[in-house]
Every structure is written in C-alpha cells, then in structure tokens.
C-alpha cells in the first residue's frame with residue numbers, strides 16, 4: 200500500500216515521504232480499516248510515541264496521523280461489534296503506525312461507527328479536538344447546565360467543539376476570537392457578539408445566559424482553568440477512553456483548591 204513515512208525526527212515535516220509499505224493484516228483483536236480520510240498535526244513529529252514503541256524501541260520508519268475515517272475491510276480473531284464494510288472513525292494508537300496510509304490495523308475497541316450522513320472528512324476531523332473539548336468540559340471541568348464557559352479561540356478546532364458541546368449541555372458560553380472569525384463563531388451557536396477593549400482579542404460572543412451561572416470554566420487555549428465553584432459530577436455520559444497519555448498540548452495543574460481543566 201501507499202503510505203507517508205518518517206525516518207528522521209530532526210527533519211520535521213520536510214522528512215515526510217510517500218513510500219510503499221506492507222498492507223497490514225488483522226491480528227488478534229485488530230481490525231483493518233481502509234482509510235478514506237485522515238487527520239495529521241505537525242507536532243506529532245515531536246512526540247516520542249511517533250518514534251518508539253511502548254518499551255522504547257525505535258519503530259521508524261513510522262507512519263504519522265492519528266485521526267481516521269474509513270471502512271472496515273478485515274476482522275481479526277476476537278473482534279466483536281464490527282462488520283466488513285462498516286463505516287467507522289477513530290483516534291488511532293499513538294504508538295502504532297498511523298493513518299496517513301491506504302490501510303490501518305487498529306484495535307477494534309478504538310473504533311466507533313460513523314453515521315452514513317457524516318462525511319469521512321468530517322469524521323476524521325473530530326476525534327482529537329472533540330475529545331480535548333469533551334475532557335476539558337466534562338471530565339476535568341465537570342460542567343453542569345447553568346454554569347458559564349469561556350472558550351478562548353472559539354472559532355478554532357477545540358474552541359468550536361467547546362462552544363457546541365457546552366451549549367448542548369445547557370451552559371452559558373462566552374467565546375473570544377479574531378474579528379474575521381466573528382460570523383463563523385456565531386454560526387456555532389452564540390447569538391450575541393460584542394467588541395472587547397484592552398484585551399488581546401477582538402470580540403466576545405455570548406448566548407444563553409442561564410438564570411444562575413454558578414462557576415466558570417475556560418477552555419480552548421493553553422489557559423484552561425476552572426475558576427470557581429464547588430466540584431460536582433458531570434451530568435453527561437463519559438466519552439470512550441480512547442486517548443492515551445502524551446496527547447498534544449494536554450496539561451493539568453492546580454489553581455488554589457480547584458482542579459484545573461486540560462484542553
């Protein structure tokens with residue numbers, strides 16, 4: 200099969216090369232997926248998991264890319280809940296060959312069905328930014344209806360997810376961003392926009408203020424902090440635990456007595 204491979208960490212994206220690689224087989228618990236769309240971020244090339252396996256052995260030449268949407272073409276022994284020809288999307292294992300290829304072998308448990316009315320390109324764009332937003336809001340922030348969320352960079356990959364998920368959870372969403380993105384941000388749901396002075400942002404959008412904003416959460420940039428209010432359990436169901444450690448840009452820290460979100 201054709202795949203994009205990397206062999207030299209120092210070369211960065213300039214070292215990405217189209218090559219022939221063996222088409223993967225479906226090992227025990229694995230599924231083979233024919234890739235229709237793939238997501239890649241350049242910072243992957245700095246992650247240790249791109250270059251070594253879980254015991255630290257060099258695994259280059261490796262195939263980058265960790266988001267995918269495609270169709271199941273083979274089922275390994277022990278796989279359940281999937282069928283040949285099924286549309287799926289996924290966040291792929293950091294430590295295995297990735298999604299910039301025609302086919303991928305992946306554990307069945309890492310796949311989710313992709314509805315027929317969702318394009319492959321949309322499916323492949325969701326996993327990392329969607330899970331980042333979900334984890335920041337619901338796992339770390341324990342967002343509940345009626346609380347407030349500040350989404351910095353609300354027009355961006357994470358911010359747009361934060362805005363939509365928070366609103367669907369009944370939160371009051373304030374978004375920040377650049378003036379050129381104002382309408383795009385409004386299209387994600389907020390119904391009001393107003394300029395902001397003396398800040399390094401161009402606008403703030405607001406919508407759906409609930410009767411009581413008991414605490415607030417900031418998400419979407421490196422400054423992601425639960426800023427006040429008691430800890431409460433999230434009313435939302437937990438997402439699939441598909442994200443290994445070492446994800447791009449994740450961090451958590453303590454701010455006073457409050458747990459702080461990682462976005």
Ligand SMILES: NC(=O)c1ccc[n+]([C@@H]2O[C@H](COP(=O)([O-])OP(=O)(O)OC[C@H]3O[C@@H](n4cnc5c(N)ncnc54)[C@H](OP(=O)(O)O)[C@@H]3O)[C@@H](O)[C@H]2O)c1
Nearest residue numbers: 327328331352355356357376377399400420421447448462
């Ligand atoms: N994407 C992911 O899956 C992911 C996963 C984990 C962590 N993160 C982290 O989450 C943060 C956001 O990532 P992202 O992928 O959502 O980035 P993104 O798609 O580039 O979105 C960031 C948004 O913020 C805007 N922005 C930046 N500086 C601004 C300023 N001074 N004033 C107003 N708007 C500004 C950007 O506008 P311009 O494009 O015009 O600059 C862009 O719309 C980053 O810290 C990233 O490391 C992202």
